[in-house]
Amino acid sequence: MQISDAEWVVMNLIWSSSPIEAAEVIDQIAADNGWSAATVKTMLHRLVRKGALATEQNGKKYVYTPAVRRDACVRQASRSFLDRVFGGEATPALIHFVKTAKLSDKDVKEIRAMLDKKTNRNEGEQG
Amino acid sequence: MQISDAEWVVMNLIWSSSPIEAAEVIDQIAADNGWSAATVKTMLHRLVRKGALATEQNGKKYVYTPAVRRDACVRQASRSFLDRVFGGEATPALIHFVKTAKLSDKDVKEIRAMLDKKTNRNEGEQG
DNA sequence: CGCAACCGTTTACACGTGTAATCTGTCAGC
DNA sequence: GCTGACAGATTACACGTGTAAACGGTTGCG
Structure with missing residues (x-):
């Protein structure tokens, strides 16, 4: 939809x-x-x-x-955007947004914390 | 365009x-x-x-x-996507992508380095 | 019971987009 | 000079979308 x-x-x-x-x-x-x-x-x-x-x-x-959840629609729209502009690759999109966005220190901290979680999960998976 | x-x-x-x-x-x-x-x-x-x-x-x-630069078109499409889905706010979009993307350790490092640059720049501006 | 409010439902039109067929001008080879 | 290749230019149509007018069914109040 x-x-x-x-x-x-x-x-x-x-x-x-x-x-x-x-x-x-x-x-x-x-x-x-x-x-x-x-x-x-x-x-x-x-x-x-x-x-x-x-x-x-x-x-x-x-x-x-x-009648639909916002997060499901966000996911679909995000997927569509990545497919269209970045060939489906999230990393260049992330790089683009980090470069161009005005982020507060708080924002940076929050994103950094999520990346830490990401790395820990990767290591866990490799373990 | x-x-x-x-x-x-x-x-x-x-x-x-x-x-x-x-x-x-x-x-x-x-x-x-x-x-x-x-x-x-x-x-x-x-x-x-x-x-x-x-x-x-x-x-x-x-x-x-x-006849147009890719980075200008990427910027415009990204802006349009942020406006449509996230009310123009980049931070929730970033959070969404960090959450949902499959990132390698290399990717995480690159994004973290960019965030570091971001924070340093903020501090510079405040100085 | 009549009427106003609510707002659903239907209709309309222009434009962009996805998809593709067909025609035509230019170029190069024989 | 003719013909085939290249591919541009034109045309076509269905559908989604942006925008909005007009009509009508239901409800509730006086």
């Missing part, structure tokens, strides 16, 4: 605020992006049809919840 | 083998991807029209060269 650029905008809001009423999704996304309410409704409809969102009626209101 | 998924396939070959004759591009990409020669020709044409490729006639043969 492919989520388009504009659909990511909608999904990111719903992942972070689930469950959420349609009115809130429509108002917030329309305002933040300069889109009309009709545009947001189309996207909600397409995402439901794709199986990315579920909707349920609550009186006169409708409520949206994600 | 936006390079599509299929166009990345063509550009990656030409970036890595420039200058390259049309026949070679067409044969290699058609074979590697199960596309017809006509499909590859369409993509070459679109890339020239977009300004991503330049072509020059050499007798009866045509030669292609990139």
